[in-house]
Amino acid sequence: MAEPFKSLVISRQMGSGGTYIGYLAAKELGFRYLDREILREASLRLGVDSAVLAHQEEKSSGIVENIMKMFSFGSPETTFAPPAVKPVYDRDLFLLESKIMNGIVDRFGAVIVGRGAFFALKDRPEVLRVFIHAPLEFRIRRMMKVRGNADYKEVRAMITESDQRRAKFVRDIIGVHWRDAENFHLCADSSVTDFPSILQIILKYFSVKQ
Numbered sequence: 384m385a386e387p388f389k390s391l392v393i394s395r396q397m398g399s400g401g402t403y404i405g406y407l408a409a410k411e412l413g414f415r416y417l418d419r420e421i422l423r424e425a426s427l428r429l430g431v432d433s434a435v436l437a438h439q440e441e442k443s444s445g446i447v448e449n450i451m452k453m454f455s456f457g458s459p460e461t462t463f464a465p466p467a468v469k470p471v472y473d474r475d476l477f478l479l480e481s482k483i484m485n486g487i488v489d490r491f492g493a494v495i496v497g498r499g500a501f502f503a504l505k506d507r508p509e510v511l512r513v514f515i516h517a518p519l520e521f522r523i524r525r526m527m528k529v530r531g532n533a534d535y536k537e538v539r540a541m542i543t544e545s546d547q548r549r550a551k552f553v554r555d556i557i558g559v560h561w562r563d564a565e566n567f568h569l570c571a572d573s574s575v576t577d578f579p580s581i582l583q584i585i586l587k588y589f590s591v592k593q
Contacts, residue, residue, distance in 0.1 A: 388589050389509040390414065390488045392500035394561070397545040398522025400573045400581075401515030402496050407582050409494040412589060416494050417487065425479050477503075477556050501566050502557045511588050514567040515581070519543075521574040 391408055395401020402418070409416035481503035487493050488510055495504075504510045517525075519542065526538045553561035564570050569588065571581045 386508050388511040389492050390504075390507075391494045391511045391513065391585065391589075392504055393494065393496045393513050393515060394501045394567070395496065395515040396517065396522060396549075397542045398526040399515045399517040400525070400578050401513075404515060404573075404578050404581055404585070405494045405496045407578065408585055411582065411586055412492065412494070414492040414494050415487075416496075418496050418498075421480055421483055421487075421495070421498055424483050425476060428479060428483075429476075473552070474556055499553065499557055502553070502559065505566070511569070511585070512567045513585060514562070514564070514570045515573055516562065516570065517572055517574040 391405070391412070391414065393401050393405040393408075395405075406416055408414070477499055480498055484495055484498065484500055484503050485507070487495070488504060488507060501512045501514070505512070519539075522542055523535065523539050526542065527533050527535060530538065550561045553559060559566060569584065571584065573581060
């Protein structure tokens with residue numbers, strides 16, 4: 384008999400409504416909803432301000448950025464200068480957050496949004512992995528509405544940058560394709576059905592796996 388699902392992770396495209404769906408699922412399932420709490424725990428363990436980590440979380444630094452981190456310690460030709468902020472590398476941050484997330488699902492039912500959780504918890508049969516996506520135009524219009532009729536071009540640029548950043552993080556740090564359906568138990572296009580309907584599908588997974 385298959386082990387029942389006890390936690391949920393949601394990966395989502397910006398503007399698809401995945402974060403909101405995750406919040407609704409946590410309420411219905413009686414699970415803890417975790418997002419920024421994981422970052423705060425990582426910042427405590429690393430001794431680094433959470434605002435610094437937020438800049439690089441779910442983000443794979445470019446080669447120039449990593450070189451700049453290296454040179455914060457001083458090059459062989461220069462005098463050593465202690466960095467103003469303790470360097471934290473993308474892979475190290477992901478590994479630490481993976482450890483935190485595994486500890487969380489060991490202790491209680493949780494809904495975790497983003498943070499590469501779909502991969503960090505891929506070997507946990509009790510964790511349901513969901514990907515929420517939607518066409519770009521749908522996501523732009525939704526984000527414009529959420530942000531109070533924000534400028535179309537600005538919102539489009541923001542969403543496009545987010546998609547590229549998340550895809551690069553997953554490719555560079557995790558080594559898989561972010562939108563590959565094989566990473567998930569369920570993929571849902573939020574443009575073809577409403578959020579409550581997607582929520583009910585998710586809840587069905589928890590009710591049938593007994």
